[in-house]
Amino acid sequence: MKHFLIIDDHVVVRSGIKTLLSDMYKPCTIDEANDGYSAIERLGSTVYDMAMLDIQMPNTDTLALMQKISAEYPHLKVLVFSMSPENIFAQRYLKAGAMGYLNKDSSLEEMQKAIGLVLNGKKYISETLLDILASSAGQITNENPFNKLSPREFEIANLLLSGKTISQISHALQLGVSTVGTHKSRIFEKLRVSNLLEMKDLANSYNLAN
Structure with missing residues (x-):
């Protein structure tokens, strides 16, 4: 059985x-x-x-x-x-x-x-x-920068890419607004982007856009 x-x-x-x-x-x-x-x-x-x-x-x-x-x-x-x-x-x-x-x-x-x-x-x-x-096989020598993100950072990055605000993410994940803001800053730093538009462009280049 x-x-x-x-x-x-x-x-x-x-x-x-x-x-x-x-x-x-x-x-x-x-x-x-x-x-x-x-x-x-x-x-x-x-x-x-x-x-x-x-x-x-x-x-x-x-x-x-x-x-x-x-x-x-x-x-x-x-x-x-x-x-x-x-x-x-x-x-x-x-x-x-x-x-x-x-x-x-x-x-x-x-x-x-x-x-x-x-x-x-x-x-x-x-x-x-x-x-x-x-x-993605052809990108083996060009490591996906999103792989540098922790599971929580990756989750928040995906929510940001889907159009969610920091306040909405805070509510959905039951995290403080300041905590989400800190994660966002770390995400931008790890991805070497300065704003959400640049992160979306980067996500598109690695087939990660919603």
Whole structure:
């Protein structure tokens, strides 16, 4: 019997994945977690074959969560299932230990394919991500400066690129306005840009624009 864990803050999404997994694997057990804290609690009490992880959840640093899972539960297979764009997030999560990155807009057939591959210990790479990896292959000698950012800085940089203000980011991440401002200054320093427009141009050159 297979044991699954769905980590997502949206009840409707968890319900849909649960139905899909129940249809694909009979019998199976499926547990749910709506944030990083509840996910760690579940992982501490049950051995799972596979987890499906959303990367945009309140009060959760999901990249740090992915790294923790890889370090403490190395046999757990994780498939990221998110609306967040692959060109911005996929490579970071694969590097952190995820075995696949699946967009929530994917077809039912693609979802079944991804789940089957990951559950069997194989990597799932979408056609979109393959194109991204191919286009970035020529930049090997020109290191992506966004890789210099910490997970939190990268998260804030992405929110800035999406048009969010410092106040909105502060509210979304539950950080002080001054803390977000400090992160923004460090981001600009590491990327060697002086304003948001320059950062957007830099992001475009590395296929990181939303």
